[in-house]
Amino acid sequence: MPKITLPDGKKLSFPKEVTGLEIAEKISKSLFKQALIMSVDGELKDLYFQIKDDCSVKIFTAKDPEGLDAIRHDTTHIMAMAVQELFPGTKLAIGPAIKDGFYYDFSREEPFTPNDLEKIEIRMKEIIEKDEKTRREVWEREKTKKHYSALGEKYKVELVDMIPEDNEVSIYYHGEWYDLCRGPHLLSTGRIGKYFKLTKVAGAYWRGDSKNEMLQRIYGTGWASQKDLDDYLKRIEEAEKRDHRKLGKEMDLFHFREESPGSVFWHEKGWALFQKLINYMRAKQDLAGYKEVNTPEVLDRLLWEKSGHWEKYGENMYTSETPDEKVFAIKPMNCPGHIQVFNQGLKSYRDLPLRITEFGKVHRYEPSGALHGLLRVRAFTQDDAHIFCSEDQITSECLNVTNLILEIYKDLGFENVILKYADRPAVRVGEDEIWDKAEASLLKAVKASKLEYSINKGEGAFYGPKIEFVLRDAIGRDWQCGTVQVDLNLPGRLDASYVDKDGTKKVPVMLHRALFGSLERFIGILIENYAGKFPFWISPLQTVVIPISEDFEEYAKKVSTKIREAGITSMVDLKNHNLNYKIRDHSLAKIPLLIICGKKEVDSNSVTIRRLDSNKQENMELNSFLKKFSALNKAPSNI
């Protein structure tokens, strides 16, 4: 006589054991039709699971995240089924639902081609049309392993071994085809719907370990309705339009080339943007008490050995041998250099906290497969700083950094920031007691910031724990940018010390911090966030002056000069094209402000402006224009 409690608190009684489907039927006809899976006392179950005892039940449909996940999970099973039918001998690994879709990892000699994906998709649709019934069986552990060994499904055998001892080993059937799976699954393949699309084939290591065999992973996207699928595909298309590599080329900001993979050739406009950001940050950091320095790019191997980089980070370092056979390394980080600056002269506790900053260009030999436009490069400029302080200053300094980061992100249009706290990694330098101390003070700062945070276990730097600042962009993507890292190791290794109040020598704590992280990467993110339409104050070319005809060229030149004198970038378009052409041309180039000069403007010593994405015309007297836009030519927090 199970008594079922529903999410709204209602209770239903049944005379004997009951399935989820029967409960759904009792609730409503539409739920009966739409039900996919359910949870019984919080545990996800198949709808045909027999409920014997009192419990609370929630039925999920495609509208619930749990239901959508179940659809994706079912879809990937059907994909595996189609693959094994079409390509006999293909072995299975794992096939989970993921964000926006699903994948399945296969082991097969021959590669899958894009053409194969189409065939698989067609077969999947046939299977769904057949509306094959789903059935769950519990198999005995050893029998399962023997069964899969006999089939040569070695990954399934491994998976059985990974199932905790007290869990059942369940096998799901879709018609005749079956797969080892935890479930739950939908009642039949017909409930999946056909709102999916196989998107790509990719290599993936078994269990995510590069020492293992590489499997073939087929990715797909799956949704509850045609509209959701279309929306998703449209979202992908939108994101592609914002791709900074595409916009960087179109807007003539930078390029890459074979001779130096992963290094940026900045063009005039891209570099202007770069410099604007640096100048902006210089001013902010100056107010926040930072001292800017500059340290060498090439440093003796001995220093890197002493700092621990040679051993822990050597694989990623560029090295260089000089004609006198000395070995130097091109810096992958600025920290050792900054400690050398700190070490000059005797430091007292009164000097702390000492905040040393540098727009330092670093080189890191990244694996070729990791390179990605501006977002992952081999040579980049860090807005780096190292704060030398005492242990009891750690928390407040971390908070200062946090506030500075939030202000800067906000100025650049990012209001949504979350924190990630990462603690000690497996490969590290320093005693565990030191790590205990560092982690405790940093975590205190994280909590004091009152921002939302998550914990990244074992993801810290080799010399200390860190906070990462993650910002969310205009289309909802997260980017990790800034970071603060507590370091109780490096200063000691490189003999940094200060004289404390009591006259004794102490080793300072060093905080590593970056605001944008990498200027290159941050510009990539900015381009994508704004889809290339930068706010006026950072736009690399802020105005283009367009004379209506040859007669007004002189006036246009005069206006452009005045604008440049006011500190706003400007050029005159003297090409032999009509106004319409030029407006189109510069609008596509995403120039924020077009300035039109014709007879009317010359006569009244004025300009007519047209803002990007607006067709309104605003006429104003030249001087008031200059005054107005000079005032706007600043970061929001400085206006």
Added chain:
RNA sequence: GCCCUUGUAGCUCAGCUGGUAGAGCAAUUGAUUUGUAAUCAAUAGGUCCGCGGUUCGAAUCCGUGCGGGGGCACCA
């Protein structure tokens, strides 16, 4: 680094089963002097990523190297 995929004019791309390249835009020149998203015409422009091979003949087929893209691993 690994798997798949890809590399043709400044850009975006076409070029079927092998017969030494083509369009649009951009550029240049000329005409036009234009009031808010493409004026017309002419001209010029290519080691078809590099190297090697198969072939009478290779942009096209094969091998290899380099670069790009999508993933995996990596992201100190």
